[in-house]
Amino acid sequence: MSRPVPVALIGVGGVGKAILQQLLAPPLAAKFNLILIANSRKALSLPLPTNAPVTPANFLPILEEHGAPLDVPSVISLLASHPDGPGIFIDSTGAEAVPALYPTVLGHGVHVVTPNKKGTSGDLALYKAIEDASYPNTRALIYGESTVGAGLPILSSLKDLVGTGDEIEKIEGVFSGTLSYIFNEYSKVEGGDVAFSEVVKIAKDKGYTEPDPRDDLSGADVARKLTILSRLVPTAPELPKGYASVPTQSLVPPVLENASTKEEYLERLAEGDSYFANLREEARKEGKVVRYVGVIDIANNKVECKLGKYDFDHAFATALKGSDNIISFHTKRYSPRPLIIQGAGAGADVTAMGCTSDLLKIYERIRL
Amino acid sequence: MSRPVPVALIGVGGVGKAILQQLLAPPLAAKFNLILIANSRKALSLPLPTNAPVTPANFLPILEEHGAPLDVPSVISLLASHPDGPGIFIDSTGAEAVPALYPTVLGHGVHVVTPNKKGTSGDLALYKAIEDASYPNTRALIYGESTVGAGLPILSSLKDLVGTGDEIEKIEGVFSGTLSYIFNEYSKVEGGDVAFSEVVKIAKDKGYTEPDPRDDLSGADVARKLTILSRLVPTAPELPKGYASVPTQSLVPPVLENASTKEEYLERLAEGDSYFANLREEARKEGKVVRYVGVIDIANNKVECKLGKYDFDHAFATALKGSDNIISFHTKRYSPRPLIIQGAGAGADVTAMGCTSDLLKIYERIRL
Numbered sequence: 001m002s003r004p005v006p007v008a009l010i011g012v013g014g015v016g017k018a019i020l021q022q023l024l025a026p027p028l029a030a031k032f033n034l035i036l037i038a039n040s041r042k043a044l045s046l047p048l049p050t051n052a053p054v055t056p057a058n059f060l061p062i063l064e065e066h067g068a069p070l071d072v073p074s075v076i077s078l079l080a081s082h083p084d085g086p087g088i089f090i091d092s093t094g095a096e097a098v099p100a101l102y103p104t105v106l107g108h109g110v111h112v113v114t115p116n117k118k119g120t121s122g123d124l125a126l127y128k129a130i131e132d133a134s135y136p137n138t139r140a141l142i143y144g145e146s147t148v149g150a151g152l153p154i155l156s157s158l159k160d161l162v163g164t165g166d167e168i169e170k171i172e173g174v175f176s177g178t179l180s181y182i183f184n185e186y187s188k189v190e191g192g193d194v195a196f197s198e199v200v201k202i203a204k205d206k207g208y209t210e211p212d213p214r215d216d217l218s219g220a221d222v223a224r225k226l227t228i229l230s231r232l233v234p235t236a237p238e239l240p241k242g243y244a245s246v247p248t249q250s251l252v253p254p255v256l257e258n259a260s261t262k263e264e265y266l267e268r269l270a271e272g273d274s275y276f277a278n279l280r281e282e283a284r285k286e287g288k289v290v291r292y293v294g295v296i297d298i299a300n301n302k303v304e305c306k307l308g309k310y311d312f313d314h315a316f317a318t319a320l321k322g323s324d325n326i327i328s329f330h331t332k333r334y335s336p337r338p339l340i341i342q343g344a345g346a347g348a349d350v351t352a353m354g355c356t357s358d359l360l361k362i363y364e365r366i367r368l
Numbered sequence: 369m370s371r372p373v374p375v376a377l378i379g380v381g382g383v384g385k386a387i388l389q390q391l392l393a394p395p396l397a398a399k400f401n402l403i404l405i406a407n408s409r410k411a412l413s414l415p416l417p418t419n420a421p422v423t424p425a426n427f428l429p430i431l432e433e434h435g436a437p438l439d440v441p442s443v444i445s446l447l448a449s450h451p452d453g454p455g456i457f458i459d460s461t462g463a464e465a466v467p468a469l470y471p472t473v474l475g476h477g478v479h480v481v482t483p484n485k486k487g488t489s490g491d492l493a494l495y496k497a498i499e500d501a502s503y504p505n506t507r508a509l510i511y512g513e514s515t516v517g518a519g520l521p522i523l524s525s526l527k528d529l530v531g532t533g534d535e536i537e538k539i540e541g542v543f544s545g546t547l548s549y550i551f552n553e554y555s556k557v558e559g560g561d562v563a564f565s566e567v568v569k570i571a572k573d574k575g576y577t578e579p580d581p582r583d584d585l586s587g588a589d590v591a592r593k594l595t596i597l598s599r600l601v602p603t604a605p606e607l608p609k610g611y612a613s614v615p616t617q618s619l620v621p622p623v624l625e626n627a628s629t630k631e632e633y634l635e636r637l638a639e640g641d642s643y644f645a646n647l648r649e650e651a652r653k654e655g656k657v658v659r660y661v662g663v664i665d666i667a668n669n670k671v672e673c674k675l676g677k678y679d680f681d682h683a684f685a686t687a688l689k690g691s692d693n694i695i696s697f698h699t700k701r702y703s704p705r706p707l708i709i710q711g712a713g714a715g716a717d718v719t720a721m722g723c724t725s726d727l728l729k730i731y732e733r734i735r736l
Binding site: 022025026027028135139151152153157160161162163164165166313315318319322324333334337338339340341342343344349350353357360364368 | 396507521524525530531532706707710717718728733734736
């Protein structure tokens with residue numbers, strides 16, 4: 001057995017905890033050595049001086065009590081200079097500040113695994129700095145499979161298609177679990193007249209939305225995912241400002257755009273119902289359902305997030321269920337029918353799995 | 369740029385030619401150095417003494433005229449002792465004899481990429497010898513993504529699930545492009561009364577079947593794919609004789625089992641029509657369609673290939689089209705809805721892509 005690879009985990013929200021769970025259990029536990037765990041304020045070096053085991057169940061109070069203030073540069077040094085290093089830096093925060101440091105992390109030869117979309121979906125300058133500091137330009141690796149579709153093999157499949165010389169024609173999909181659920185319930189092949197505001201409220205009660213549902217309904221999360229995918233396709237439009245360069249249809253209806261607080265928005269939600277009912281009715285007359293999709297259309301040089309209408313027998317209408325993601329790759333080789341990947345695209349366990357499978361890929365490359 | 373990795377390609381049928389096409393074009397051409405190409409009889413070392421370029425269009429007559437008799441042990445030495453080696457051995461033959469040599473190839477430190485199912489779907493003894501001779505037991509790598517689902521990321525996804533500690537509950541899918549086409553045409557949600565023999569004849573005319581359709585209808589190809597998948601799941605039943613240990617329903621109906629030649633079989637095909645018409649009618653009464661599926665059912669400790677009935681709104685009924693494969697992974701994490709991958713599961717270009725993406729994975733590991 002090769003020496004375990006040192007790992008530091010920054011960010012211990014739902015996804016971070018699930019990463020910890022997977023990392024400390026077989027079959028991964030033997031391959032990795034967790035040397036530091038941190039939340040946004042405090043960092044705890046491991047093993048503890050007492051050698052007491054740290055588990056997903058007990059680490060939080062220990063971190064609070066014994067943690068030192070988090071200092072990312074010293075985490076980088078720790079991973080870079082470890083006798084079994086360079087190690088792997090896992091950024092499970094949702095912060096902007098941590099991804100801004102990826103070029104520095106990689107510049108020290110430390111590898112990065114991240115479910116945080118903010119590093120690769122923002123300004124092109126940061127993206128290029130990350131590229132310059134990582135393989136094949138250096139020996140430092142960065143993997144972010146779970147930034148799109150959580151544990152689904154979306155980025156890896158796209159890299160395989162592009163890397164083997166296939167020509168991407170169109171990537172089209174339902175990329176948001178929240179918006180998948182909302183439209184799968186709202187606009188069904190078999191019909192139904194539930195109000196849009198009702199569906200949003202149910203989604204919120206089930207915990208499928210952000211605390212302020214407008215954060216999902218703005219489409220920005222989908223625009224970030226499209227940006228990440230576009231940047232892997234050499235023929236896609238350049239997006240200098242990342243997700244902010246993607247034309248994105250907001251689902252906050254015009255009449256509610258001026259609601260100033262979350263509470264006011266939720267209270268007035270029903271005012272937008274007729275707007276969506278019209279869209280649904282119009283689609284129905286054409287034998288279609290309504291879905292919120294992201295599209296990268298190479299022939300037309302367009303990247304956009306929008307409400308689309310899909311025939312009753314289209315996979316987005318019939319095959320898509322619950323809060324699943326579905327992503328289709330139309331390529332020169334996968335034609336006339338696309339390569340389709342479908343399944344849960346959100347949730348702590350599957351998002352963590354995207355990260356731990358990235359860890360494994362790095363392990364297999366640096367411990368060959 | 370790192371030194372290109374030396375590669376030998378054995379087998380230049382449809383898939384082999386498509387591999388050659390992808391290997392000699394950007395973006396792969398800069399990463400690999402094709403040092404030998406061979407069919408089942410002759411081998412040609414490259415570059416040619418004249419330095420004339422070898423292309424997918426011109427190599428066949430050159431191989432016939434200038435090739436030396438194929439001697440696999442000397443191909444292994446060539447790859448093992450190359451100054452930029454050890455290199456990669458691509459087995460694009462359909463032979464049994466070549467996979468029997470994988471342990472020897474790997475034993476020399478040479479990596480293997482193969483679309484040939486016969487190495488990993490046969491006797492357990494050969495499978496174990498291949499395992500013993502490859503990573504993580506040695507530094508020699510073997511990849512066979514396209515043995516199941518061609519270029520679809522089936523094996524890599526299963527390895528990610530298992531490797532990160534997910535628990536596989538059931539893998540279920542339509543694994544044969546031929547049988548997918550036949551049943552998608554024969555048993556439709558919208559009904560129809562086309563005869564089974566008619567659909568088989570159309571499939572044969574379109575080139576979707578083997579020259580003797582019984583080779584598809586026997587289910588053996590599906591049983592091989594299930595064997596390959598099962599062996600990646602630690603909790604799956606052991607299959608000591610590989611595909612021959614998998615209970616497999618044959619689609620050659622009882623009344624035609626005694627047809628002694630392909631010609632007699634094809635002539636008498638209509639005699640089996642009532643057998644299939646009964647199955648279709650019975651399913652229809654239950655609101656279902658008929659599909660030929662492979663199932664690995666961990667809870668019930670069963671691996672089998674059989675005709676199954678699926679509800680009209682099941683993905684196998686509605687989403688599956690043409691000759692596509694569809695594979696669903698039901699796991700502890702992907703529950704209640706499975707992870708689904710769908711798309712062309714046969715054809716030279718997508719099968720070759722499975723191989724060239726394997727080549728890239730090896731490249732990224734040995735040229736880090």
